[in-house]
Structure formats: structure tokens, C-alpha cells
Amino acid sequence: MIEIVDVWKSFGDNQVLKGISMRIETGTTFVVLGGSGSGKTVLMKHVIGLLKPDRGRVVVDGVEISSLRGRELTEARRSFGMVFQAGALFDSMTVHDNVAFPLKEKQRQLSRDEIRAQVVEKLRVVDLGEEILGRYPAELSGGMKKRVALARALVSNPSVVLYDEPTTGLDPITTDYVDDMIVHAKERLGVTSMVISHDIASSFKVADKLAVLYDGHIAAQGTPEEVRASKHPFVQKFLALWFEKQSSE
Amino acid sequence: MPRVKRLRAAIEDFGEMIFFAGEMLAWAFRPPFRPELVLTQMAAIGVGSTFIVATTGVFAGMVLSLQFEYAMSQLGAQGYVGGSVAVALTRELAPVFTALMIIGRSGSAITTELGTMRVTEQIDAMETMAVSPVQYLVVPRVIASVAMFPVLTMVFNALGFAGAYVMGIYVSRIPAGPFIAHTRELVVVGDILHGLGKSLVFGAAVAVITCWRGYSARGGSRGVGEGTTRAVVMSSITILVVDYAFTLISVAKP
Numbered sequence: 001m002i003e004i005v006d007v008w009k010s011f012g013d014n015q016v017l018k019g020i021s022m023r024i025e026t027g028t029t030f031v032v033l034g035g036s037g038s039g040k041t042v043l044m045k046h047v048i049g050l051l052k053p054d055r056g057r058v059v060v061d062g063v064e065i066s067s068l069r070g071r072e073l074t075e076a077r078r079s080f081g082m083v084f085q086a087g088a089l090f091d092s093m094t095v096h097d098n099v100a101f102p103l104k105e106k107q108r109q110l111s112r113d114e115i116r117a118q119v120v121e122k123l124r125v126v127d128l129g130e131e132i133l134g135r136y137p138a139e140l141s142g143g144m145k146k147r148v149a150l151a152r153a154l155v156s157n158p159s160v161v162l163y164d165e166p167t168t169g170l171d172p173i174t175t176d177y178v179d180d181m182i183v184h185a186k187e188r189l190g191v192t193s194m195v196i197s198h199d200i201a202s203s204f205k206v207a208d209k210l211a212v213l214y215d216g217h218i219a220a221q222g223t224p225e226e227v228r229a230s231k232h233p234f235v236q237k238f239l240a241l242w243f244e245k246q247s248s249e
Numbered sequence: 250m251p252r253v254k255r256l257r258a259a260i261e262d263f264g265e266m267i268f269f270a271g272e273m274l275a276w277a278f279r280p281p282f283r284p285e286l287v288l289t290q291m292a293a294i295g296v297g298s299t300f301i302v303a304t305t306g307v308f309a310g311m312v313l314s315l316q317f318e319y320a321m322s323q324l325g326a327q328g329y330v331g332g333s334v335a336v337a338l339t340r341e342l343a344p345v346f347t348a349l350m351i352i353g354r355s356g357s358a359i360t361t362e363l364g365t366m367r368v369t370e371q372i373d374a375m376e377t378m379a380v381s382p383v384q385y386l387v388v389p390r391v392i393a394s395v396a397m398f399p400v401l402t403m404v405f406n407a408l409g410f411a412g413a414y415v416m417g418i419y420v421s422r423i424p425a426g427p428f429i430a431h432t433r434e435l436v437v438v439g440d441i442l443h444g445l446g447k448s449l450v451f452g453a454a455v456a457v458i459t460c461w462r463g464y465s466a467r468g469g470s471r472g473v474g475e476g477t478t479r480a481v482v483m484s485s486i487t488i489l490v491v492d493y494a495f496t497l498i499s500v501a502k503p
Contacts, residue, residue, distance in 0.1 A: 048377050077379040088374035092362075102378040108281065162377075 001026045002160065002192060007046055007056035007066075009039075016042050018216035019056070024209070026061075029186050029193040031203040033227075034213035035238070040196040041085070043213070044162055047194060048080055049073050060160060078106055081153035081191075082162040087145040089137040095148055096133040099123065102156040122151040126181065143174040150181055154189070161185060163195040167202045175202060182206045200242040212238065266461045269383075273391060273457065276384035286389040294355040294390070295397030299404060301350050306405035309342055310334060310412030318421040328427030332435030334413040339440045341496070343405040348398065348451040348488045352481055356459040359390055360480040363463025364473035372464070387464065391456040398452030399445045406441070447495050451488050458484040 002024040009017040016039040024030040034040045045051040046058050049065045058066040063076050081102075089098050099119045103110060110118075120130055126147040137145055146166065153161055163182065167175040179202050185191050197203050203210060204224050211221040212235050220230035228239060317330045363386060366372050372382045410432075417423045462480035466472045 045373075050373055050376060074376075074379050074381060077377055080377055080379075082374065082377040084370045084374055086369060088370040090366075090371055090374075091369075101380075105378060105380045156378075 001059075001061060002030075002047060002194065003059040004043070004047070005057050005059070007043070007053040007058065009042060009046070009051065009054050016216055017046075017053075020213075020216075020218060021056075022211055022218065022221060024192060024194055026192050027186065027190050028208040029182060029195060029206050031207040031210045032194065032196045032213055033198065033200065033203050033210060033238070034196075035198060038213045039216055040198075040213055041164055044164055044194065044196050047160075048077060048082055048162060078156075079159045080162065081156065081158035081160070083146075083149050083153045083164060083166055085165045085168060087137070087149040089145060089149055089152070091137045094134050094136055095123075095128075095140070098137070098148060099152045099155050102152065106156050118155060119151075122155045123148070125154070125184075126151045127177070143170055146170060146174070146178065147181075150178070154185060154191075157189065158191065160192045160194075163193065163197075165197055165199075166195065167197065167199045175199070178202075179205050200239060214238075262465075265465070266457070269387075269461050269464065270457045272383050273387050273460075276381055277388045277392070279384070283385070283389060286385070287392050290389045290393035291397055293358075294351065294393050295400060298351050298354050298397075298401060301354055302347050302401045302405055303408050305346055305350050306343070306408035307412040309346060309405075310338065310409030310414075311416045313337060313342075313409075314413035314416035315421070318417065318423070327421065327423045329431050329435070330417050330421070330423060331410075331413060331428040331432040334417075335410055335432050335436045336440055338406055338409045338413075339436060339444045341444070341492070343402045343409060344398075344444045344448040344451060345488060345492050347402045347405045347448060348455060349485060351394075351398065351401065352455055352459070352484050352488070356455050356484055357477050357481055359456070359459040360463040360466075360477045361473060363387075363460060364466035364476045365463075367464060367466045368469050368473060382464075387460045390460055391453060394452040394456035395449060396452075398448040398455075402444060402448040406444070443499060447492060450491060450495070454487050454491060455484045458487060 004020055004022045007017055007020045008015075020043060022030070032040050032043060042051060046053055046066065047060065049058075049068060053066050056066070057064055060076070061079070065073070065076060068076055090101065093101070096116070096119055099122060100115045103115050103118060119133070123129070123132070128144065128147055128151070132140070132144070132148075137148070140148065150166070166178050166182065170178065182193060182195065183206055186193055195203070195206060207224055209222060210224055210227045212219045212227060212230070212232070214232075214234040219232040220227045220235045227235065228243075230236065313334045314330055317333050318327060321327050321330055321333070363372070366386070372386070375382045375385060414428070417428055418425050459480045462476040462483070463473075466476040
């Protein structure tokens with residue numbers, strides 16, 4: 001379970017988060033929706049301890065991430081996987097070494113063959129074959145990079161997975177595919193997921209619960225139906241365009 | 250007012266770099282150790298710089314030999330050319346030139362690589378995988394630099410003296426006997442150690458500065474470019490200042 005309690009964060013004079021609270025139950029998928037610059041990524045970076053809140057706290061499975069430092073924080077991160085917006089694959093390593101990286105570092109006793117077997121298995125889950133193992137990230141398409149990043153986040157079987165805009169910049173088919181992956185990871189591996197996105201279609205497809213972030217506040221929070229029924233002007237405007245398009249089809 | 254702000258930012262940045270160096274030291278002695286990464290960096294920073302350091306060494310030795318010959322022939326002391334070149338090389342020129350060459354070739358590459366990793370979130374990604382980027386990326390580069398700077402300085406010494414020998418004997422027609430004999434007289438082991446001691450310190454300083462400029466890069470490719478420029482300027486100036494301080498202390502008579 002991830003608990004975010006009254007988190008405030010500013011950079012210089014820019015107040016980005018203004019008292020955010022939310023609760024993500026174990027084994028569910030929680031989507032944070034919001035426009036560009038609404039502080040979504042900043043919020044996610046607090047969950048994994050890349051940023052520290054000015055005020056408030058973040059608790060993941062009983063461990064207060066926001067108060068940990070150094071080695072303890074490194075230890076606490078072992079149960080996380082994170083998919084970055086642009087993939088953040090290590091460009092000096094091959095696909096194999098990228099996906100193997102968390103395994104090699106977290107489970108040092110594994111042999112080379114065991115690691116390779118797990119890498120191949122995880123790549124197969126995201127529909128990628130063995131022929132790309134030796135390629136470098138620069139030789140992959142955008143969609144492939146995203147899938148390799150997904151495989152890398154899931155390879156060490158984390159209990160919490162964070163997705164930073166997983167479908168941004170993908171074609172509709174790959175988007176649908178990534179959505180399925182998120183649902184699949186939840187159902188088959190029982191992971192707790194936090195997804196940040198501005199892709200409304202994807203969000204409503206994968207979310208058990210949603211929150212809409214606006215100007216550092218939560219404008220609406222709850223099940224997809226509850227958020228859809230929200231009277232908040234920003235939420236209505238944000239969702240209206242998409243739902244209009246849906247109903248005209 | 251903006252000037253005060255800039256000064257404050259510079260002091261803050263320096264302080265952060267010192268903390269960064271401390272963090273690096275702490276991680277350097279903690280398992281897991283990664284010898285394979287250290288070897289990779291030794292190859293990149295050290296072996297990869299051999300050509301440029303060797304070339305600079307040969308030319309520096311040749312030019313020095315010709316210049317010393319020009320000056321000393323006026324005193325009738327050509328026999329001392331070899332020894333003078335050797336003292337200048339071992340104590341000053343080899344460690345400083347070697348450091349400046351490595352900064353240009355490998356230091357800039359370190360900043361660019363780490364800076365790109367920073368702005369494309371690869372460093373954040375590494376942190377989320379429970380791996381300390383300082384331990385994985387910075388420690389091997391610092392160890393490799395500290396190990397390879399003295400080695401390359403010795404390469405510079407050897408080839409620089411070889412260049413001086415060729416010029417002195419075959420171009421300036423100095424008899425080989427006195428050339429070698431006076432070199433043995435003038436150069437003591439302490440001179441070589443003095444130069445190598447400097448190069449150790451230079452290696453550590455250059456690695457910490459160039460790693461920090463990359464590690465703290467912000468704002469896309471422009472930020473990486475700025476960081477690289479600053480890394481080269483800052484480490485070059487640091488080398489010159491440290492060299493001066495080192496020399497001043499070593500020649501000061503109590």
C-alpha cells in the first residue's frame with residue numbers, strides 16, 4: 001500500500017505540490033491524470049524517494065520512504081520498478097544488459113545462464129524476441145524502447161511499479177498493448193501500480209482509481225465513474241473533449 | 250544584487266561538490282566492488298589517452314632540448330641539456346601536460362557521458378533499481394584516473410626524454426657521454442616522485458570535477474554542453490593552481 005499524506009513541494013519560488021494526499025491499495029492500479037506541468041512526475045518521484053517533500057510524508061508498505069536516506073533508501077527501493085517517460089535505457093549497454101541490470105544488482109547469486117533465461121522470458125512477455133538482445137537502445141524504435149523499459153522494470157518481480165507516462169508518443173496499437181501490459185502485471189503478478197498520464201483513454205482503461213491533479217491540488221479523486229461525475233470545472237473541461245469524441249463515434 | 254546571487258550559487262556549488270567527493274569516498278570502500286568497471290575506465294581514460302600523451306611528450310622533449318641547447322651553448326654548458334630537460338619534465342611538465350591532455354580528451358568525455366545520462370534520466374533510473382549511481386558510475390572513474398595519471402606521466406617522462414636525446418645527440422651534436430652523465434647527476438628519484446605525487450592529486454581532482462559537472466548537469470543538451478565547458482575550464486585551472494601550491498611547498502626552505 002502506498003500512502004501519500006499532505007505532501008508539499010516547491011522549487012525556488014515555484015510551489016509545485018500543495019498538500020497532496022492519496023492512498024493506493026495493494027494490488028490495485030492508481031492513475032494520476034493531469035496536464036503538462038501539473039506536478040505529476042514530481043509527485044511520482046516522491047514515492048520512490050528521488051525527491052524529498054518539504055512537508056508531509058510518503059509511506060510504502062509501512063516504510064516511510066520520505067524519511068530514508070543513503071543505504072536504507074537504496075534497500076527500500078529493491079521492491080520497486082519504475083518505467084520512465086522516455087525509457088531511460090542505459091545507452092551504453094545492450095538490450096540484454098539493460099534488462100539484466102536490476103537482476104544482476106539485486107540478486108547477485110544468479111548465474112549468467114539464469115539471468116539470460118529470465119531476460120528472454122521477460123522480453124517474450126512484451127513480445128520481443130531474442131534477436132534484439134545484442135542491440136543497443138539507439139537501434140530500437142520508440143515503441144520497442146518502451147517495451148524494453150517495461151521488461152526491465154518487471155524483471156526483478158517488484159511489488160510496486162511506477163509508470164511515468166507509459167503511453168506518451170506511442171501509436172494507438174502500441175498504446176493498447178502497453179495498457180494490456182499494465183493490467184496484466186497487476187492481474188498476474190499482483191503488483192501495486194501507480195501510473196501518471198495525460199492519456200485519458202488509457203487511464204480509464206487501466207485504472208482502479210484515479211486522481212486528477214490541477215495546479216498542485218487534487219481536483220478529483222475516486223473510481224473512474226466518480227471522477228467522471230466530478231463537478232470541478234478543470235476536470236469537466238479536461239474530460240469533456242475526450243468523452244465528446246467518444247460519443248460522436 | 251545578481252552578482253551576489255551568482256557568488257552565492259558558486260559557493261553552494263563548490264560545497265555540493267565537496268559533499269559529492271565525500272559521498273564518493275564513502276561508497277569507494279563499500280561492497281559490492283566492481284573491478285570490471287574500474288578496468289573498463291582504466292582502458293578508456295588511460296590506454297585511450299596513450300597516443301595523445303605520447304605525442305605531446307615526444308614533442309615537448311624535442312622542443313625543450315633545442316631551446317635549452319640554444320640557451321646553454323651561450324654558456325658553453327651544452328652537456329647539461331639532457332639533465333635540465335629531465336628535471337623540467339619530471340618535476341613540472343610531464344604531470345601538468347599529461348593532466349591537461351587527459352582533461353581535453355577523457356575529462357570532457359566523462360562529463361558529457363554522465364551529463365547525458367543525467368538529463369535522459371538514466372541516473373534516476375539506476376537509483377530506482379537500488380544501485381547507487383555514485384558507486385556504479387563515479388567511483389570506478391575516480392579510481393581509474395588516480396591509477397592512470399601517474400602511469401601516463403611516466404610515459405610522458407620516458408618519451409619526452411627520448412625526444413630530447415634524439416634532438417640533443419643527432420641534431421645539436423652534443424656528445425652522448427656527458428649528456429647521459431649529467432642527467433644522472435641532476436635528476437634524483439625524488440624529482441620523479443615529486444612529479445608522480447602531483448599526478449596522483451591531479452587524477453583525483455580531475456575525476457571528481459568532471460564527474461560532478463556531468464552528475465549535476467541540468468536542462469537538456471545545452472546543460473550538458475555548458476557542464477562540459479565548465480568541467481574543462483575548472484579542472485585545468487585547478488591543475489595549475491594545485492601545481493603551483495605543490496611546487497611552492499616543496500621548494501620552500503624551512
